Amino acid sequence: SVTHHYTFDIRLQNVTRLCRTKSIPTVNGQFPGPKIIVREGDRIIVKVVNHIKDNVTFHWHGIRQLRSQWADGPSYVTQCPIQTGRSYVYNFTIVGQRGTLWWHAHASWLRVTLYGPLIILPKLGVSYPFPQPYKEVPIMLGEWFNADPEAVVAQALQTGAGPNVSDAYTVNGLPGPTYNCSAKDTFKLRVKPGRTYLLRIINAALNDELFFSIANHTLTVVEADANYVKPFSTSTLLVSPGQTTNVLLSAAPSVPAASAFLISASPYTTARPGTFDNTTVSALLEYQPYNKNLPLVKPTLPLFNDTQTVSNFTAKFRSLNPPVVPREVDRRFFFAVGLGTSPCPRNHTCQGPNGTKFAASINNISFVLPTTALLQAHYSMKTMGVFTTDLPYEPWHEFNYTGTLPNNTFVTFGTKTVMLPYNTSVELVMQGTSIQGAESHPLHLHGHNFYVVGQGFGNYDPENDPIRFNLVDPVQRNTVGVPSAGWVAIRFRADNPGVWLMHCHLDVHLSWGLTMAWVVNDGRLPSQKLPPPPSDLPKC
Ligand code: C2O
Numbered sequence: 001s002v003t004h005h006y007t008f009d010i011r012l013q014n015v016t017r018l019c020r021t022k023s024i025p026t027v028n029g030q031f032p033g034p035k036i037i038v039r040e041g042d043r044i045i046v047k048v049v050n051h052i053k054d055n056v057t058f059h060w061h062g063i064r065q066l067r068s069q070w071a072d073g074p075s076y077v078t079q080c081p082i083q084t085g086r087s088y089v090y091n092f093t094i095v096g097q098r099g100t101l102w103w104h105a106h107a108s109w110l111r112v113t114l115y116g117p118l119i120i121l122p123k124l125g126v127s128y129p130f131p132q133p134y135k136e137v138p139i140m141l142g143e144w145f146n147a148d149p150e151a152v153v154a155q156a157l158q159t160g161a162g163p164n165v166s167d168a169y170t171v172n173g174l175p176g177p178t179y180n181c182s183a184k185d186t187f188k189l190r191v192k193p194g195r196t197y198l199l200r201i202i203n204a205a206l207n208d209e210l211f212f213s214i215a216n217h218t219l220t221v222v223e224a225d226a227n228y229v230k231p232f233s234t235s236t237l238l239v240s241p242g243q244t245t246n247v248l249l250s251a252a253p254s255v256p257a258a259s260a261f262l263i264s265a266s267p268y269t270t271a272r273p274g275t276f277d278n279t280t281v282s283a284l285l286e287y288q289p290y291n292k293n294l295p296l297v298k299p300t301l302p303l304f305n306d307t308q309t310v311s312n313f314t315a316k317f318r319s320l321n322p323p324v325v326p327r328e329v330d331r332r333f334f335f336a337v338g339l340g341t342s343p344c345p346r347n348h349t350c351q352g353p354n355g356t357k358f359a360a361s362i363n364n365i366s367f368v369l370p371t372t373a374l375l376q377a378h379y380s381m382k383t384m385g386v387f388t389t390d391l392p393y394e395p396w397h398e399f400n401y402t403g404t405l406p407n408n409t410f411v412t413f414g415t416k417t418v419m420l421p422y423n424t425s426v427e428l429v430m431q432g433t434s435i436q437g438a439e440s441h442p443l444h445l446h447g448h449n450f451y452v453v454g455q456g457f458g459n460y461d462p463e464n465d466p467i468r469f470n471l472v473d474p475v476q477r478n479t480v481g482v483p484s485a486g487w488v489a490i491r492f493r494a495d496n497p498g499v500w501l502m503h504c505h506l507d508v509h510l511s512w513g514l515t516m517a518w519v520v521n522d523g524r525l526p527s528q529k530l531p532p533p534p535s536d537l538p539k540c
Helices: 149-159 307-314 374-379 507-511
Strands: 003-017 020-027 036-039 043-050 058-061 087-093 099-105 115-121 135-144 168-171 188-191 196-203 209-214 219-224 227-234 236-239 244-250 260-268 281-287 331-342 357-362 365-367 412-414 417-420 424-432 441-445 450-457 479-482 486-494 498-504 515-520
Touching (some): 036 043, 043 058, 058 087, 099 196, 099 244, 115 135, 168 281, 196 209, 236 244, 236 307, 307 450, 331 441, 365 515, 424 441, 424 479, 498 507
Parallel strands (some): 135 196, 188 281, 331 424, 365 412
Antiparallel strands (some): 058 099, 135 168, 196 244, 209 236, 260 281, 357 365, 441 498
């Protein structure tokens, strides 16, 4: 195995998109950020130096961080943020993982421009469980704001209203030809007839789940969140923010009668139209030799609210190798996840529903970030006044989650966590509610993968639904969509001591508090204990 050293200089850089030039936070002046390509077993050392005015941290999304918990990165969770002029070294080893992951800033909305692929190749001499592709291509889906995204979120939190939507979606940082003044900023995938390409698709968008399709081409899904799956073919994918999907693209045996095929992505949302950006982003698939006189072919994407397509698609994922799903469950949790509101503070005018402020919650608790890092408080056993361990295991008041709203959808604020003994096997049912412009929520768990053992529409039925759980070959992921007015059941083993955030990967919901943390206690063996913090860990 090899050690890879990187320096991430966080600095402002002028970037032009949609005919406007603006100064954005970048890593080393690059947008999107640099690719990290390593092999399973390798060590990654990234020195982050912060030259911008905002506090920043970095997260290595999907990396388990076994024995390197202090490198996970969510601000005020595993570390205090890196302040202007300061630096911090992220140092971790990739243990037992290979596939497509990514890295992103984990402070406020800075990840809108601070992100990049983190690709883990199999160990030397180990091949993929599918034919070796001719080429591998990262496809990162993102969002572009003409405004300053930090101002957008600040204003939303101030007024209590929903934030302004982005001005474009992007493919590898480029909005492409469907937007005004953008045709020259188009990502082009050039292929040779008869060859197979591995596309590593990453949804780095802030606030939208995205459909993805390539005109006239069927895609074979082979991996999800850096876990191999039983291959299946599909013409459309759904990729939620935080998720990664590897697909094989087989180019036609001879050059087809088209100049190019559009590679397109458009949002999926169950919320009311008008509350999201309904535009479509495109890139181009061009065969070599290229003939510009032939027509351009466009794919058909599902409608923005096509939940049936989403549910059929997500039900197709199965682990390739028989996984080790926890059979016995030590602790069961039922989390109602969704939006809510909070009363408008005195002397304020709030622009949320009925003059309230938008909030989001798990079992009615809207998470409040502390002013010091949870992991530090836990390690030094000074948790008083920082966090509590009384997040309810189920909602305080049960209600019909998919029916008429209860009168009061106000949330309670707090920094509440759940404490788990080392190696607890957990079953967690997450029920999406139909409150306030309900949407499906891509829930992401730090420090662990989990098995998706069941999903369904309507209210979860604890009597009958578990009978149908898939304990044989469920997909393993780190991010899963909780359907609006539906539920999803996951299992995982808490075998990673530390403090692990679990949150909705729509940044607006994260800002509104749709998050919680698991505090996993040490085990008995030295290897099962949280190591001491690195000496350069930032101070708050
Ligand atoms: Cu990809 Cu907590 O995030």
